[in-house]
Amino acid sequence: MVPPPRLPPFDEEVARRFLDTSVPTSGLPEFLGLRTVLVEPGRICIEMPVDPKLLTRFGNMHGGVLSALCDHALGLVCYPHMQAGQWAATTEFKVNLLAPVTSGTVTAEAQLIAMTRSTAVVRIDVTNDGRPCAVAQGTVLIMQPRPPKAAT
């Protein structure tokens, strides 16, 4: 019912880089085991295997893992529509956790609802082996390139 939003141009090269499995990840995305599996104009899918280290002692995936995944997807869906040097900063989001996750694979699908040169609103559907487990909605600020810091 709702028309697709008008988006800034889509950069195929950025999309290809996100999907390139030979590029190593680091930090939080590496710890969570995130892998980008689809990049389209206004849409991105990220997969995460449910590693036992991500479960709490009650056997459910830590809510912080799912919210971190949502935050990650929020920013990532913007990049192919951004210019070189810009970066995406989540300013706010909200997540509803619908069902516990205990095994299998979690997939976050982020969609751009609205985007200008300076801001974007994004929605995210998270499923666990096809079953909805979280939905999120948030805002991203598109930040302008910063001058490089002097070497220290």
Add this chain to the structure above:
Amino acid sequence: MVPPPRLPPFDEEVARRFLDTSVPTSGLPEFLGLRTVLVEPGRICIEMPVDPKLLTRFGNMHGGVLSALCDHALGLVCYPHMQAGQWAATTEFKVNLLAPVTSGTVTAEAQLIAMTRSTAVVRIDVTNDGRPCAVAQGTVLIMQPRPPKAAT
């Protein structure tokens, strides 16, 4: 202005366990380096040193780290007011990220706004070396003990 909420009884023993630095953490809390530094009726403080591995390549703490910290604090503040065997499941929360974090220590202070035997509403203030960097608000469901699974 707003009166403190009526809360279920506070269990000093649970509070002591949370503050016991000899208890090892694991999983996401260990990766993030979370440490509980204060537990009072209706209030908890969690500290996280800003480890370089938690920064993005733009030099800012990953938003997913701050949202995971908020999710963690949301649940933890409930436990001293819960009964043995119960567990706290975040059902939803919302976070506003106020300022980038690049170094120092991050402290999340969670406060119970309202709590019954089955649900709680929590607010969180996150500061970075005393400067506000995030605020959050969310809902926790208090889950009843589950029968232990058969050994496998």
Add this chain to the structure above:
Amino acid sequence: MVPPPRLPPFDEEVARRFLDTSVPTSGLPEFLGLRTVLVEPGRICIEMPVDPKLLTRFGNMHGGVLSALCDHALGLVCYPHMQAGQWAATTEFKVNLLAPVTSGTVTAEAQLIAMTRSTAVVRIDVTNDGRPCAVAQGTVLIMQPRPPKAAT
């Protein structure tokens, strides 16, 4: 991509009543001029003409009008899936306002994302003459019938 949720049975009679334009509204829905124009399993559409009295002195629709519309749609989409006497209480929601509204008609389309006998998670798309102007997401509690109060 996300499968439609399993929902409790849909009551056609409730749907018909919501669409019956001969039933007068009152209170906030009357003031806002809300009219239910579509009721389907898991989905409802509510229209609101942009009356000048709903604009601020800056010529834009008051944000409170759009958030009240979202709150109203959140509850309404649940009723055809509820039992006689139950009532729907919004416990929380979040709204992003995407664009100012100055004239024409506003349409809120609410969709059930997940629903049990006691709770529901709902998403809302609000458009102004076909252009997205707000998105919302929230939780509804399904309350059990209350014994009638004694007459006073």
Add this chain to the structure above:
Amino acid sequence: MVPPPRLPPFDEEVARRFLDTSVPTSGLPEFLGLRTVLVEPGRICIEMPVDPKLLTRFGNMHGGVLSALCDHALGLVCYPHMQAGQWAATTEFKVNLLAPVTSGTVTAEAQLIAMTRSTAVVRIDVTNDGRPCAVAQGTVLIMQPRPPKAAT
């Protein structure tokens, strides 16, 4: 624990105007019966008597009334810190409804958590005769003056 935010200058004249009961209200604020009863740097209180017309047929205040009140307070707390001609546009907020409201007076207390020349983050505590009934958190964009439209 959290230090008060640095705020743009406070305009006493704007504060006085908000408190002037001889200035008539209109539109949604008039329908809801909103009255500003306190204006301080970074803080505002708005009262609303619980008029029966604001209740649903289940005898509780319509959630849309409370969310509209929050939206209104979100913007209003910014004005004394804004410049002539600027206007405040809520871009997003989230509300948790804590308890049903059936009678008495509702008071919304909004506090600025962070504010720059272009944006503000605000928290709101809503009480009903002293009892917490809602909490909210949201973002306001400070919009620059628009050139007046030509007369039509």
